[in-house]
Amino acid sequence: MPNNEQTKATHYIHRTSYGFQEQLVGAFILVTVGLLLAMLFAQIKSQNIFEEYFVIYGKLSSAEGLSKETIVQISGFEVGHVSAIDITDKNDILLTMNIVKRYHKLLRTDSRIKVSSLNATIIGKSIISITAGSPDLAMIDEGVTLAVQESRSVEDVIAEATETIQTVNSVIEDISNVVAAVEPKKIADTISAFQQLATNIKDMSEHIKTGAGPVGTLIYDDKSSQDFKQGIENLHATTVQINQMVESLNTDVQKIPLMLESINAVIDDTDETIKATQRVWPISSAMSGSDNKQLITDPMPAND
Amino acid sequence: MIKLKYLLFVYLMLILTACVSAPDKKENPYLLERAESYMASGVEYYQHYEYLSARAQFTKALYEYQGFNYVAGIARCRLNLAKLAIALGEYDEADKNLKLARQIIDDNKLSELTILADIMSSSMAIQLKNYASALAYLEPYLSDMNAVKNRDAAIYIAVILNRVRVAFGLGDEQKKWMDRFYQAIDKNDPGYRARWLRFQAELASLNNEYADSERWLMQALELYRQQANPKGVSSALQALGAIKLKKQDWHGAADDYENALLASFKIKDKSTVLEILDVLSGLYLKLDKTVNKKKVDHLKSVITEKNKNLWYVMPVPGI
Known part of the structure; x- marks a missing residue:
């Protein structure tokens, strides 16, 4: 029975012949190589290396954040890239955009091109977005030049922020005027009233100290000494309780050896777990083969 | 249609289950573990030319195996002890252990060990x-x-x-x-390569091509030195000395044999030491080194004398 259990626990691969293992390894290698090739092909495909392109042009006033690597998107899809940036005779910027041919149908006469300069400031590169046109309209021809709608530049945003700051400044100035309008005499009167209140509190304290009034009696009466004795007795009772707690603690301390035994059992379990882990590839491959004891000397002649 | 990523997931799972499931380590009984530990330790000593330590370990292993009549272990132990005795040039001892090993092998049909016994027997026969x-x-x-x-x-x-x-x-x-x-042989293995060079040298020497022979022996010697192999060093030096003897270069031959003697002394190879002492005795006579000759002859008598097991603690003569 134990042998059967052991057989069940062992992975089937360790019960197969060497030849079968070789075939299995070969099959896995072939499948892996196939997968790698498939992944490579998918990667090439995703980069549109074998795709056909058509060219359109875009005209704009600033090439900020644009480069030959700038991506062209239609409705969020990456459909091409900028292949050249030139300057026209009228000092405009002319972008040459290569668009994958199979997305041509998305470009209709009502398609608009936008470039976001803010992207260049925030993520370091601009993206050219083209809106997908209405399917009812005609497709745009290859080689046409479209006007590029430029979004607000950083300078525009800063100019807007400057206006806001000016507004904030004027608000601060108003607050300053309000503060200046406050009368110092009224504030002096208020402080004087506070001083009077402090004097009254001092008088009350002196009354209590002399034992006058209910509060003074409570604090300075002879009975207070008896109360103190009572407090000492309470303290004694507390000490007794602490002793009981210490005894309880002693009982707990006696349990420590038992706990240590439990810990030892846990350590043994951990040891087994570690040994099992050592048998797991790739950890096992990094361990020296202590199991393979050489029990017989090598067959080479000893007297040669 | 099943998506590719699910197929990939199943494939990787299959690979991982095969990877993480090494067979359970077989736990041997304590006494067997201890005996095998002695054996492994003895083999390690043997590989490092610590023959006497190896013998102590093999003997302990033998007693352990005999304690629970583990015949496969006893047979291996006897073979190891025989091999050790051959390395030390103690052929009577080797023969005794080989006979005992063969008996156990035959009785218990441990046929996989027969070839090892036969190689040892052939080695002994070659030596004799x-x-x-x-x-x-x-x-x-x-x-x-x-x-x-x-x-x-x-x-x-x-x-x-x-x-x-x-x-x-x-x-x-x-x-x-x-x-x-x-x-x-594996041509990149320095041990096998050195042995091949010694065979080449031996063949050249037979054809009186002494220059080639010396050249190959020097190459073999260098390989043995790099491997710190006293047995190989001694063999190569003896072969070099033999060529110099043929060329009547007595001083050169004496140098080589003296160095070979040191190497064989180091590993306590009694048989080889005796062979070298024989040659040195004749050489010292030719060179008129009478004091050295006396020392050599005395050492020979000590080694050949019965019950003188500690001959190797004596000083090496002539060096």
Whole structure:
């Protein structure tokens, strides 16, 4: 029975012949190589290396954040890239955009091109977005030049922020005027009233100290000494309780050896777990083969 | 249609389950573990030329195995002790252990150990210049070399190596068996390469091509030095000394034999030490080194005297 259990626990691969293992390894290698090739092909495909392109042009006033690597998107899809940036005779910027041919149908006469300069400031590169046109309209021809709608530049945003700051400044100035309008005499009167209140509190304290009034009696009466004795007795009772707690603690301390035994059992379990882990590839491959004891000397002649 | 990523997931799962499930470690009983630990330790000592320590470990292992009548262990122990005795040049002891090992092997049908016993017997026969007997031990394996080769490459090389030694002993077919040996060995293994160079040198020496022979022996010597192999160093130096003897370069020959003596002394190889002392005795006579000759002769008498097991603590004469 134990042998059967052991057989069940062992992975089937360790019960197969060497030849079968070789075939299995070969099959896995072939499948892996196939997968790698498939992944490579998918990667090439995703980069549109074998795709056909058509060219359109875009005209704009600033090439900020644009480069030959700038991506062209239609409705969020990456459909091409900028292949050249030139300057026209009228000092405009002319972008040459290569668009994958199979997305041509998305470009209709009502398609608009936008470039976001803010992207260049925030993520370091601009993206050219083209809106997908209405399917009812005609497709745009290859080689046409479209006007590029430029979004607000950083300078525009800063100019807007400057206006806001000016507004904030004027608000601060108003607050300053309000503060200046406050009368110092009224504030002096208020402080004087506070001083009077402090004097009254001092008088009350002196009354209590002399034992006058209910509060003074409570604090300075002879009975207070008896109360103190009572407090000492309470303290004694507390000490007794602490002793009981210490005894309880002693009982707990006696349990420590038992706990240590439990810990030892846990350590043994951990040891087994570690040994099992050592048998797991790739950890096992990094361990020296202590199991393979050489029990017989090598067959080479000893007297040669 | 099943998506590719699910197929990939299943495929990787299959790979991982095979990877993480090494077979459970077989736990041996304590006494067996202890005996095998002695054996492994003895083998390690043997590999490091610590023959006496190896013998102590093998003896302890033998007692352990005998304690629970573990015949496979006892047979291996006897073979190890026999091999050790051959390395020390104690052929009577080797023969005794070999006979006991063979008896256990035959009684218990431990046929996989027979070839090891036969290689040892052939080695002993070669040492005693009984080449016909050595050949008889090797013959069964030489007729079906592929079977031996497929079973264990090291055993195959050992059989061929002894066959080459027999060929030199009989003075027949040396080249043929040397070629077989060359084909069998790993050319990048310095130990095998050095042995091949020594065979080359021996063949050249037979053809009186002493310059070539010396050149190959020097190369072999260098390889043995790099491997810190006293046995190989001693053999190469003895062969160099033998060539110098043929060339009547007595001083050169004495130097080589003295260094060979040191190497053999280091590993307590009694048989080789006696052979070298014989040669040195004659050389000192020729060189008129009478004091050295007396020391050599005295050492020989000590070694050959019975119950003088600690001969190797004596000073090495002539150095």
